[in-house]
Amino acid sequence: xxxxxxxxxxxxxxxxxxxxxxxxxxxxxxxxxxxxxxxxxxxxxxxxxxxxxxxxxxxxxxxxxxxxxxxxxxxxxxxxxxxxxxxxxxxxxxxxxxxxxxxxxxxxxxxxxxxxxxxxxxxxxxxxxxxxxxxxxxxxxxxxxxxxxxxxxxxxxxxxxxxxxxxxxxxxxxxxxxxxxxxxxxxxxxxxxxxxxxxxxxxxxxxxxxxxxxxxxxxxxxxxxxxxxxxxxxxxxxxxxxxxxx
Numbered sequence: 001x002x003x004x005x006x007x008x009x010x011x012x013x014x015x016x017x018x019x020x021x022x023x024x025x026x027x028x029x030x031x032x033x034x035x036x037x038x039x040x041x042x043x044x045x046x047x048x049x050x051x052x053x054x055x056x057x058x059x060x061x062x063x064x065x066x067x068x069x070x071x072x073x074x075x076x077x078x079x080x081x082x083x084x085x086x087x088x089x090x091x092x093x094x095x096x097x098x099x100x101x102x103x104x105x106x107x108x109x110x111x112x113x114x115x116x117x118x119x120x121x122x123x124x125x126x127x128x129x130x131x132x133x134x135x136x137x138x139x140x141x142x143x144x145x146x147x148x149x150x151x152x153x154x155x156x157x158x159x160x161x162x163x164x165x166x167x168x169x170x171x172x173x174x175x176x177x178x179x180x181x182x183x184x185x186x187x188x189x190x191x192x193x194x195x196x197x198x199x200x201x202x203x204x205x206x207x208x209x210x211x212x213x214x215x216x217x218x219x220x221x222x223x224x225x226x227x228x229x230x231x232x233x234x235x236x237x238x239x240x241x242x243x244x245x246x
Contacts (some may be wrong), residue, residue, distance in 0.1 A: 003059045010060065011220070016146055017172050020056070022049065024114070025076045026182045026217045031057055032090035032166055033067075035141025039067040040087070041164050041174045042216075043080035045110070046119045047126060055062020067140070068241050069150055070130070071176025071216065072158045075110035079123035089128050092152055093135035095160035103127050104163045142237040152204050153178070157185065157216075165206050173207040174214045176243055179226055181218025185233060193237035200230035 005012040010020045016033040030041030038061045044050045057065050061100060069090045070078050078099075079091055091099070098106075104228075108122035112115050132138075140148040140186065149165040157177040164174040178199055187193055207213060209223045 001053055002062045005060065008056045008060060010056070012126070013212055013214065013220065014166065014168055015170050016144075016170075017166050018060070019174075019220075020053070021218075027076045028174075028214055028216055028218075029053055030164065030214060031060065032142065032146060032148055032164075033061045034146045035144035036063055037066045037142045039069060039140065039142065039148060039164075040065045040084065041069050041070055042071055042077040042086065044121075044174070045076040045079050045115060047080060047083055047123050048116040048119065048149060050059050050083030054083050055078060055090050069162060069164050071164070071174065072160055073102065073106070073115070074158070074177070075106045075115065075120070075123070077176070077216070079106070079110065079115075079120075079129065082123070082126035082128050089130040090132040090134060090138070090150060090162075091130040092162040094132040096133065098160065099127060099130055109222065111113065149206075151202075151206060154195050154199035155192035156199040157187070158190045161199065163203055163206070171207055171211040172214060173211050175203060175216060175226070177216035178203060179215040179221065179229060181211060181215045181221050181225070183217065185229065187237075190229055193233070193240055196237065197230050197234040197239050200226060200233070204230075 005018045012018045019030045032039040041091045056244045065087050083205040086183050103124040107120045110120040134150045138150040151163050164185045
């Protein structure tokens with residue numbers, strides 16, 4: 001029996017589009033539903049969390065998740081991906097090495113941030129190799145006429161950020177950690193601060209003024225919030241030529 005978004009504590013964002021705020025790191029997972037197909041956006045911070053998301057997604061849509069798009073290679077967004085056996089894993093072009101040889105680094109980061117060491121090692125060992133790499137824009141057409149765009153808007157939070165755009169009324173933009181609402185955007189050693197404001201300019205161009213913007217952490221926001229965060233990042237990192245955005 002299929003359940004509703006509300007029954008499973010997911011937030012319906014638009015027709016055929018929802019998202020789930022996960023505990024611990026307040027990370028967002030998205031779901032886009034087609035006829036007999038579904039796209040998951042990010043996969044949780046552990047195999048156990050990924051398995052819970054798989055069960056919930058199947059209860060929502062009545063079938064398996066067939067595609068998983070990972071917005072960037074950080075443990076809280078990718079460690080649950082191995083729970084989605086048979087799904088095609090889609091990531092930003094250039095990030096293959098992180099998934100193939102960066103397991104130890106991801107595991108260490110997860111433990112530093114409070115994930116149980118055993119769960120971190122288990123997830124790192126099982127980390128799946130992506131099956132598809134996005135350079136520029138990749139258009140997906142889910143059965144039932146659901147269009148999805150996977151877009152490399154540019155580097156920012158990492159050198160391998162990927163956003164997911166679902167055109168519609170409203171258009172929904174899954175921003176990954178290019179945008180964060182529940183705290184200041186995090187800039188670790190793999191961030192590219194000099195390019196981050198430009199990536200947000202592109203993101204705003206893709207979504208437009210009336211889109212719903214889903215951050216990697218926190219509540220859904222609007223274009224005004226993204227614009228303000230873009231300006232704050234430009235000031236924070238002293239990006240030349242980045243005054244107040246449009």
